[in-house]
Amino acid sequence: DVKVTQSSRYLVKRTGEKVFLECVQDMDHENMFWYRQDPGLGLRLIYFSYDVKMKEKGDIPEGYSVSREKKERFSLILESASTNQTSMYLCASRDSRGGQPQHFGDGTRLSIL
């Protein structure tokens, strides 16, 4: 079974802090993704990575950056956290072969005070 592990289930930070969300997958997947989930808006793609050291902007990258130094790890960085970044963050990975599903972690519920 694919295992995608997000470092925290719940996180509380203050406005202006630099926040790191970590995601690790154990299936040697090339592709990894970060989403945020908000009520009524569904899942929105923040950033994704097709391979190590590669990154692409998703639909809502503003205020975020990412790092993929190793294949198994994909980090999401909030450079200067703001209250509108309070959300549920979901990491996913998938095999790069066509049509393979994304497998998700348990999510991190982040609150910015």
Place this chain on the structure above:
Amino acid sequence: AQKVTQAQTEISVVEKEDVTLDCVYETRDTTYYLFWYKQPPSGELVFLIRRNSFDEQNEISGRYSWNFQKSTSSFNFTITASQVVDSAVYFCALREGKLIFGTGTRLQVFP
């Protein structure tokens, strides 16, 4: 433009009722994939099924069944004899490159 519409925001049923979750998609591509995911209250998104655009066969897995109709761009999901454990938010998604999610349908099954 690619789009996934789940018009039902919330559905409530009583245990043992059958329930169908609707999903309508828009795409200009001839090759694409459709998915259903389940998100229980614990938060993780669980992959349920994948369908490619060339395979219109319906699929049944236990109490779950999926009806894919290209003519109406729909990929509906039916739960037969619903149970309380089926309570979750269900997402339909379309992939042609990146994954595009619908806004989800919250299903509540009452005992």
